[in-house]
Amino acid sequence: MEAKRKRDVAIAAAREAGALIRENAHRVKKVAFKTSESDLVTDIDKRSEEIIRRHILQSFPDHDILGEEGVEPGPAASSDALAEMRDAEHLWIVDPIDGTTNFVHGFPFFCVSIALAEMGEVTLGIVYDPMREEWFIAEKGKGATVNGERMRVSRDEKLSECLMSSGFPSESHKGAGLFALRPRVRNVRIAGSAALQLAHVAAGRVSGYWEWDVNAWDVAAGVLLVEEAGGRVTDTAGRPYDLSVSHILATNGHIHDKVADILAKAHKAPSNDCT
Template sequence: MDANEPVIGSKSFTAVAVNCAAKAGEWIKSKIGSAAPDIKSNMHDLVTEVDKGSERLIRNLIGTHFPDHSFLGEEGVEPGPEASAKALERKSGAEYLWIVDPIDGTTNYVHRFPFYSVSIALAYRGQVIVGVVYDPERDELFVAERGKGAYVHGKRMKVSGEPELRQSLVATGFPADHKMALPANLRQIQALAPQVRNLRIAGSAALHMAYVAAGRLSGFWEAGLNAWDLAAGSLLVEEAGGRLTDQNGEPYHLGVRNVVASNGLIHDELLASLAKA
């Protein structure tokens, strides 16, 4: 943060984000197996009462600390890219905006596949200044504050050192939109699979980005994501020394839906391979 930004103590912002993520994570973990899914926009896009309860819990906690701040949560928004873009646009004038995914990886959660997370970000005038991703299954908390680095288990995170795609472990995700985005994504997978050490598709964009930040993945790309999938992870990657763009190589901002995150070293090669596909 620069000197003239308001400092209601950036500490308290981060502390509240961490507290919310931990409380919500504990709660959703306790509810495993009780979650009957509703179908959101198509049979591949699930939401549960637990998602809604987790978001309510987070919204209420943030509201008690920062009643004047704006809030953008996945559950308050109709499914589909147009609704997401409109919801973000409506909040675009907000000075402080909390951007929350109460369960990133709901499909995993419903199937008891232990790879899901709570993602909480705070943006100040459109720029993410705090990012927290919490994995309740492994009790791993990934935290970043703009200008102050990214941490997991209290240790500073640093992106991996693979210099080329052929040494890289790269992740992606299957888009919910099966008409346009999925066929494009499958072409990208087909192009990249022979060029990388291996590919992973584990089903939580926020955790994939946390893993890029922690050096566990060399890179990650996905299409058709929303602000709440990416905002917290974007800061983790940046603060861990990685690079983040859209799939055309343009800088990340809250409206980006097709993302590429990497250790920085393989970024151009990854972009070029995706573009070819």
């Protein structure tokens, strides 16, 4: 019953935040910069996180929350915030709008991402796409669904048959993997929302996703979706995933080692932490 209560609270929080986001999707936003002109935050991001925090703390006042808008900008601050909370008994990991740049420009590929980690292990993941009204939900050991229907990762085994997804790395030299992998696969999509791209891996719409320089709130919920849909998630060097991983590879499992090998050969594999 407690697990159901946590799930219900997360769904209610995502639904209200998603309604706010959808209502403002095509309006002019108040935009501020974090670390650069491509690292954006809007008043809707902040209001969305306030909604989610209110829902969680009303039901679970003793739980911890790690939300993107509650952390100072920059990788060092993100790493420090996670290190302080990662082993909490109940840690909610929240991205109120994953894909803010898309949201600002009216490109309809963004979502609400809410995960619950208990003693460092993600046990609940919800990714809500408010523009398509798609609910991607996973609970540890119980599988993953999209709008109530069971999800499974793709069955693709040949790289030449795979549609992959990724994100542009913040440092140009980390783009070597993209140029190495692109000729080996059918194509690559870069859509601008880590959480939603992971959800699409879980739903079998793309065969894999990799990206450098992500934060826990970008991927925690999506990682559980992929794993519970039968996929595999590691860092880009193939080492096990945990909340500190900032260089991520998620696939249907069949192609995982092949992709990890290509990425490793393209450039020296980075370490699996945020430091």
